[in-house]
Amino acid sequence: MLTRKRQLASKIEAVEGSAETLTIAEAKTLAINPKITHDVKMFQRNPARSTLGNLGEIPGQRYGKITFGIELRGSGTATTAPDWGKHIKSSGAKENVLKAMTIGAITNGPFVHGETITGGTSTATGRVILTTVNGTTNLYLVSLTGSFQSGETITGSISGATATTASTATAVGMVYEPETNPPSQTMASYEDGISKVLKGCRGTFKINFKIGEVPVVDFDFSGAEGGVAAASLFTNPSYEATKPPAFLSANLTIDGVSLKLADLTIDAGTTLAPVDSPGDPSGISHFVIGQRMVNGSFTARMELPTTHDFFNKWFSGTFMILDTSWGTVSGNKFRFYAPKIQYTKNDDADQGGLAAVKSTFSVNESATPGDDGWALLCL
Numbered sequence: 001m002l003t004r005k006r007q008l009a010s011k012i013e014a015v016e017g018s019a020e021t022l023t024i025a026e027a028k029t030l031a032i033n034p035k036i037t038h039d040v041k042m043f044q045r046n047p048a049r050s051t052l053g054n055l056g057e058i059p060g061q062r063y064g065k066i067t068f069g070i071e072l073r074g075s076g077t078a079t080t081a082p083d084w085g086k087h088i089k090s091s092g093a094k095e096n097v098l099k100a101m102t103i104g105a106i107t108n109g110p111f112v113h114g115e116t117i118t119g120g121t122s123t124a125t126g127r128v129i130l131t132t133v134n135g136t137t138n139l140y141l142v143s144l145t146g147s148f149q150s151g152e153t154i155t156g157s158i159s160g161a162t163a164t165t166a167s168t169a170t171a172v173g174m175v176y177e178p179e180t181n182p183p184s185q186t187m188a189s190y191e192d193g194i195s196k197v198l199k200g201c202r203g204t205f206k207i208n209f210k211i212g213e214v215p216v217v218d219f220d221f222s223g224a225e226g227g228v229a230a231a232s233l234f235t236n237p238s239y240e241a242t243k244p245p246a247f248l249s250a251n252l253t254i255d256g257v258s259l260k261l262a263d264l265t266i267d268a269g270t271t272l273a274p275v276d277s278p279g280d281p282s283g284i285s286h287f288v289i290g291q292r293m294v295n296g297s298f299t300a301r302m303e304l305p306t307t308h309d310f311f312n313k314w315f316s317g318t319f320m321i322l323d324t325s326w327g328t329v330s331g332n333k334f335r336f337y338a339p340k341i342q343y344t345k346n347d348d349a350d351q352g353g354l355a356a357v358k359s360t361f362s363v364n365e366s367a368t369p370g371d372d373g374w375a376l377l378c379l
Contacts, residue, residue: 001192001194005233006034006189006190006192007027007034007190007233007234008029008031008034008066008068008187008188008189009022009023009026009187009190009234010022010029010086010186010187010188010201011185012086012090012183012185013185013199013200016184016200016285017199017277017280017285019186019197019226020186020199022188022197024235024237024238027190027234028237028240029068029084030071030239031068031069031070032068032069032070032071033067033068034066034068034189035066035067035068036064036065036189036196036198037064037065037067038062038063038225039062039063039065040059040060040061040062040225041059041060042057042058043057043058043060044057045058060283061274061283061284062224062225062283062284063198063222063223063225063274063282063284064196064222064223064224064225065220065221065222066187066198066219066220066221066223067218067219067220068218068219069216069218069219070084070216070217070219071215071244072084072207072214072215072216072217072244072334073240073242073244073245073332074329074331074332074333074334075240075242076240076242076331077331078173078174078331078378078379079097079173079174080174080331081095081174081378082174082240082378083240084217085174085176086185087185087203087205087217087219087221088176088217088376089176089179089182089183090183090185090202090203090221091203091204091205091219091221091268091289092178092179092182092202092204092268092270092289092292093176093178093179093182094178094179094182094371095174095175096174096175096177097142097143097171097173097174098129098140098141098142098171098174098175098378098379099126099141099142099143099169099172100138100139100140100141100169100172101139101141101165101167101168101169101170102138102139102165102167103136103137103138103139103154103163103165103166104137105134105135105163105164106133106135106136106161106162106163107134107162107163108159108160108161109132109133109134109159109163110131110134110159111128111131111132111156111161111163112159113128113129113130113131113337113339113372113375114128114339114366114370114371115127115157115158115159116128116156116158116369117141117155117156117157118157119146119148119149119152119153119154119165120152120153120154121149121151121152121153122146122147122149123145123146124143124146124147124148125145125146126141126142126144126148126169127141128140128141129141129142129175129337129375129377130323130337130375131339139163140172141169142175143169147169148165148169149168150166150167150168151164151166158368172379173333173378174377174378175376175377176375176376177371177374178292178294178365178371178373178374179371180370180371182202184199184200184202184223185223186198186199186201186226187201187221187223188226190231190232190234192233193230193233194228194229194230195227195228195229195230196227196228197225197226197227198221198222198223198226199223199286200223200224200285200287201221201223201286202222202223202270202272202286202287202288203221203222203272204219204220204268204269204270205217205218205219205220205267206218206266206268207265207336207376208264208265209247209263209264209324210262211247211248211261211262211263212246212247213247214244214245214246214247215244215247215334222272222287223286223287224274224277224280224282224283224287225284242331242332243332244332245326245334246326248326249326249328250325251323251324251325251326252264252323252324253321253322253323253324254308254320254321254322254341255308255313255321256321257307259298259300259308260300260301261298261299261300262298262300262351263299264296264297264298264324265296265297265298266294266296266336266363266374267294267295267296268292268294269292269293269294269295270289270291270292271290271291271292271293272287272288272289272290273287273288273290274286275287294373294374295361296338296341296360296361296363297359297360298358299349299351299356299358300356300359301354301355301356301357302354310357310359311346313343314343314344314346317342318343319339319340319341319364320340320341320342321337321338321339321341322337322338322341322361322363323335323338324336324337325377327379330379333378334376334377334378335375335376335379336374337374337377338373338374338375339372339373340363340365340373341361341362341363341364342361342362342364343360343361344360344361344362345358345359345360346358346359347359
């Protein structure tokens with residue numbers, strides 16, 4: 001048995017905690033270093049007797065963790081969700097078709113990321129993706145109800161901003177945003193003759209950016225133990241053929257300034273908890289996400305305060321927009337946007353004799369509408 005011969009298969013569960021049947025169609029994830037680790041609570045039996053030894057232990061609740069990475073690649077078609085989308089969803093995100101429409105001048109703007117817009121004629125509604133200022137002619141949105149018309153006035157529910165549309169809303173990609181009640185997955189690692197299954201899985205993730213390398217998402221899932229058995233590897237799964245774009249020629253700004261970043265990490269910061277179930281053979285029904293504390297870090301060249309005042313922005317609790325995009329080919333381009341990051345620590349660092357700063361930050365959301373702390377656009 002070879003450690004390199006492994007496949008990851010997974011499927012969103014129709015019923016939370018009820019294992020799905022996995023087929024070759026669910027084995028398309030090109031996973032990096034997939035690994036399942038089991039944990040079993042052992043009940044020790046050591047009643048008082050005339051001897052000192054144990055009587056053996058009773059296996060109790062059984063659960064497991066599965067860790068793996070994926071390269072951030074598109075499906076090849078902008079409006080087709082990538083295979084890894086299901087993993088982001090089960091780690092606390094919702095997946096929607098991203099649309100765009102042309103607009104004229106914005107009055108009383110900007111349109112605020114996450115707010116609802118309503119068409120004055122069509123009464124259609126949509127959720128704004130990316131804070132959109134006057135002079136921007138392309139408005140990104142997720143459709144909620146109805147269909148927007150060209151030539152109508154749209155109004156923002158929070159900002160009160162208005163603009164006249166110059167087109168209808170057309171699908172241009174996919175978008176992932178925070179979700180309070182994400183779906184669970186059945187997940188399995190096929191390991192050159194053995195399958196290890198977990199059910200009711202939910203997870204967390206980190207997106208790791210390094211200059212000149214492909215951005216990688218590291219996942220960490222937990223689930224109820226669902227069986228270990230002899231099983232053959234799937235024969236020739238239909239993997240996505242797109243090559244992921246490297247983090248080069250990227251646009252990256254924080255508070256509107258293009259900082260010289262060497263690396264960037266976004267951490268979903270979700271806390272997972274098991275749901276006990278005495279009726280389940282594993283003693284656990286599924287895992288839930290009980291909390292999320294999205295955060296991040298980066299290392300960048302130090303700037304003069306007139307360019308970017310790292311320390312006074314930290315001391316004053318300033319909210320800032322983080323916006324980065326990379327890739328040039330439709331169906332394989334990306335943009336990560338967070339409208340309210342806030343420094344939580346800035347430390348001196350050194351980059352080959354050049355002054356640098358090691359920063360950590362929180363990724364915040366609004367009280368209303370909420371679930372608007374970040375967005376990952378696949379274009």
